[in-house]
Amino acid sequence: MTIGKIAGAGNSTVEQLYQLVDKEPLLGSAYYRLRQTDFDGESTYSKIILLTFYPEAKHYSDLSPNPVAGGKTVLRLGGMQAGTKVRVSLVHMSGKIIRRFEVSANQIGAVEWEMSGLDSLASGVYSVLISTEQFNETLRLIIP
Structure with missing residues (x-):
């Protein structure tokens, strides 16, 4: 075809x-x-x-593996419009921003982003703040 x-x-x-x-x-x-x-x-x-x-897909988000394994995890987001700008911050429980990055949703409205080098951070529970024009979301990430 x-x-x-x-x-x-x-x-x-x-x-x-x-x-x-x-x-x-x-x-x-x-x-x-x-x-x-x-x-x-x-x-x-x-x-x-x-x-x-999947045009009718609702927004979804996932961090896997969680807890982090091998110093990395993958952030997966979907159900957005293609090209949506996504701002992501990794925040320590003290409130300090550890990392920040911006990505764009692909043609099917999804993001798959590997966060690596996490084994250099102190063990604990971190927040992953996700922000777009359409929504804000917070995920919890455990670094053993």
């Missing part, structure tokens, strides 16, 4: 970036690949990737 076509830039020595949005994605999981066709009619295919789409 073809979801769209984009005209290429032709012969170029500069990297070209192209973008196409599937305006009618399948619900659940779908596999995608790109086909590039040269002027001589020869085609090559990209590797196949799996994307998951």
